[in-house]
Amino acid sequence: MFTVIIRTVILYILVFIVTRLMGKRQIGQLQPFELAVAIMVSALAAVSMEDISIPLINSIIPILLIMSMQILVSVLSLKYSSARVLLCGKPSIVIKNGIIQESEMLNLRITINDLLEQLRLAGYYNLSDVEFAIFETNGQLSVLPKSQKRPTNPEDFNISTEYEGVNHSLIVDGQIDYDNLNKIGLTEEWLKQELLKFGINDPSSVLIASIDPGGKLYYQEKENKVEKSGEAS
Secondary structure, eight states, rough: HHHHHHHHHHHOOOHHHHHHHOOOOOGGGHHHHHHHHHHHHHHHHHHHHTTTSSSHHHHHHHHHHHHHHHHHHHHHHHHHHHHHHHOOOEHHHHHHHEOOOOOOOOTOOOOOHHHHHHHHHHHHHOOOGGGEEEEOOOOOOOOEEEESSSSGGGGGGGGOOOOOOOOEEEETTTTOOOOHHHTTTOOHHHHHHHHHTTTOOOOOGGGEEEEETTOOEEEETTTTOEEEEEOOO
């Protein structure tokens, strides 16, 4: 049993490192060959965990080799567009100027029902609202609605807007994020003083605290479901 535990821990760490080195993507964002690589790595790790008679090195070497080949392929696809097309393919336009492209649908081997399902998942229930629909290389559908069906925005009414940056987390689960504090030129002492204004003496009692570009401080205490916020000074 101890041998199984040790082998499992080693393989877990190895697979974790390999996965991190191969990039950050969710399953739905993987290219076909990337999905195949992920399955192969998982299968190789599972075999050695299930059968302790197989030397551990028989899984470690193939996993490291696959990782090396995957990194090489990724570098090639970044540097050479021809390699990228060969490995990932090209996006396919399935609706063009509001017209379904039957030949492209046939090449992709997808049915009208499949297309309608993807459109509904994208929030388009009426086919006549769609100007362009493109199947990306990872299998997801990108939709461009007709101009009269697009949501309005301030630019449509010549309304000027102010710049909006990103919020910065200052406390997460009771832990102060010193990196973010330094990025925006604030200090731990400033943060504690702001929390004192709301009756909070200990930052570790805060579940989440963040500040927006306008200087508004949001916080929520642990075991307190009521959201509270205040203006940072």
